[in-house]
Amino acid sequence: MSPAVRHGAMRAGNLAAVLGELDRRGPLTRAALAEFTGLTKTTVSKLVAYLIDAGMAVESGTVRDGERGRPGVVVRLSGHRVAALGLEINVDYLAGCVVDLSRTVRLLRTQPVDNRAATPEDVIARLRELASALLVDAGELGLSVAGGMVALPGPVDRATGAVHRAPNLGWRDVAVTETLDLPLPVVVDNEANLAALGELWFGSGASLGDFLHVSGEIGIGAGLVVQGELFRGAHGFAGELGHVVVSPEGPACRCGGSGCLERYAGQDALLAPGEDLAGLVARLRGGDAAAAAACERAGSALGVALTSAVNLIDPDTIVLGGIFAPLYGWVSAPAGRAMRERLGQMRRRVPTLVVSRVGADAATLGGAGQVIQRIIADPGAHLVMLDATPSSPAR
Amino acid sequence: MSPAVRHGAMRAGNLAAVLGELDRRGPLTRAALAEFTGLTKTTVSKLVAYLIDAGMAVESGTVRDGERGRPGVVVRLSGHRVAALGLEINVDYLAGCVVDLSRTVRLLRTQPVDNRAATPEDVIARLRELASALLVDAGELGLSVAGGMVALPGPVDRATGAVHRAPNLGWRDVAVTETLDLPLPVVVDNEANLAALGELWFGSGASLGDFLHVSGEIGIGAGLVVQGELFRGAHGFAGELGHVVVSPEGPACRCGGSGCLERYAGQDALLAPGEDLAGLVARLRGGDAAAAAACERAGSALGVALTSAVNLIDPDTIVLGGIFAPLYGWVSAPAGRAMRERLGQMRRRVPTLVVSRVGADAATLGGAGQVIQRIIADPGAHLVMLDATPSSPAR
DNA sequence: ATATTTAGTCCACAACTTAGACTAAATCGG
């Protein structure tokens, strides 16, 4: 639980403290870094030298902080060497991206494919091709890709890198990491979880505080971010907002229960038979009363489910993503009304509803961002991997 | 976020690693400690000497681990010097306890009082008397009390030590820590949270994994323990199970909403007018059909609310405490049935329902346990306080 | 031009942990 602290760990911890400060506060002089971390100037200088040598930081210009005195050399996070790979398998597309250490998106590609029609092996083979092409292109940009993350639409076993069941893909027990077999460390995670992280790093970001990110697709999932970290629950199944009970005597759900949120606000409940999301939005824009009523009903149900979620989890903000992003204008009002009615008297502040600012790539980007996050949290571990590069850090 | 690591922190971290290992695995030899922590025998010896000098550990006998070789000296956590104070203010009683470092309950006292009839100042003055008496008695036992925790029936601001509103007591904006004014560091927390911790350390314990502890009193609260730590939410209001929506069109609730769990399974919904809990249990034992039906209804509603909670939070186990402990035989079956129906198909394992093994003192004990936990997590910080003792540790 | 202020480096030293030699105390085998 509390691992032993050796000298190496002390070093690693301080390296992470410096890099983390650069990540959180932006470019800083060594003097400012010393102030914020509480380390001495000497130590900060040594650590910064190490980071610069590893290609994780660069000096960039000088700035005067006060009125007089020698100007400081500004050090900032560098994206020129270290990067991470984000991949996503979804029902009707594959996607991949490369994000560098400064969380700049360097490459982003999407491939529309009907993955329900293909075998898992074929889908994964196609993803491998996409990933390999991205790795080659990243190499040409001078980037060294330290790790990858695959987003999947279903609960995953993160230890083994396998999906037990992905109902929307029709997959059962597929060993994704193993089959994908890329030449770098790859981890898998749930799409809803990674989409929440995507919103954190590529959307509204830290201004959200602790937030619940609702990613409605066919099912309705949610990712909870607490103190900048995902909350996963004991078995990684936390955030199943779609099966929160809205009305115990409601319509039967595929989960075996009845009156789950999914039956009121899932894609199947909103779209007319054969219709797609764009069609629904067109009808809403055209003033179709039936469509508006369906959204009203879905929004209220969402508000009820979110009320339960807020009572249990107490987030600062709720971000509506997935299909609820384009429908935001029609569902957020009834949802917000339901929440205010039910929560207003007990709490000083009812969580704010906001729309997701990242599009369909939230999970892909979030996955790559998560890898970057881990590098920043432990730069020392990743320096070893980069030792093969020309200018190796001095012992 | 990631504080700088200095030499002192390294020391403190290793001290915590050793003490934590002793807490988790029980008595161990220095050799075993070295193995488990990954530190060398030399370092472990030094740290153990420090802990023994501080009165946090003692040697006790020798045991042979293997077949041959010199027997090791067993070191175990010692409760003879360091202790913590747990206090509780509730509607109809005050309680206090002293728990030592080995989590043995050394003193425990309860005082039945109607606290709704008195002013907050009078209640807190009476609590101060109770606490002072406990501190004196602890001193006579040779214990040095390092800190205290006050459990309150309502949401608290842990930063300032104040309650904003405690509806069951009729309190508004009471600065508890400040008014109590004890000669040791005191923190306040929510009763439901601390009851969950009480179950962790003085009840079924670590075998529960991540668990949700339901503590039904007048309202229905819940504490969520994840990886041995409380989950509090962004503002400390997480776990408000009582206002999870069971049926959106249900009866109006004092919170402004309708169909909250509290209206189906709260004390007011279960007890006949003027009846107390013992009376209800007597009726149930006597086979009263109306009472059984009320419990059946409450149990089902609880199952529905817990279904939502499990979907969102994904715990291993759910512990029923508070009024649900004596009613366990009557409510657990319908609650479990509802959960299995609604969760069975999606999850490999539906969380187990168990009854709380700690009684009414769960919160009082949990509070003291929390203080002990903090001492074990950072023994170095508390050594300073004990430096006044006769044999001060060698530099 | 000189004083003052702030940034960053250098160097001796201090705080830990480590590695491995060494001592202590048990069992095993003859």
Place this chain on the structure above:
DNA sequence: CCGATTTAGTCTAAGTTGTGGACTAAATAT
């Protein structure tokens, strides 16, 4: 009963990392 073997724990010299204060560098103020 004595020496070989095994395991526990201590001691000492050395290694790694951070610290504190002196020192150098580069700017503004007077």
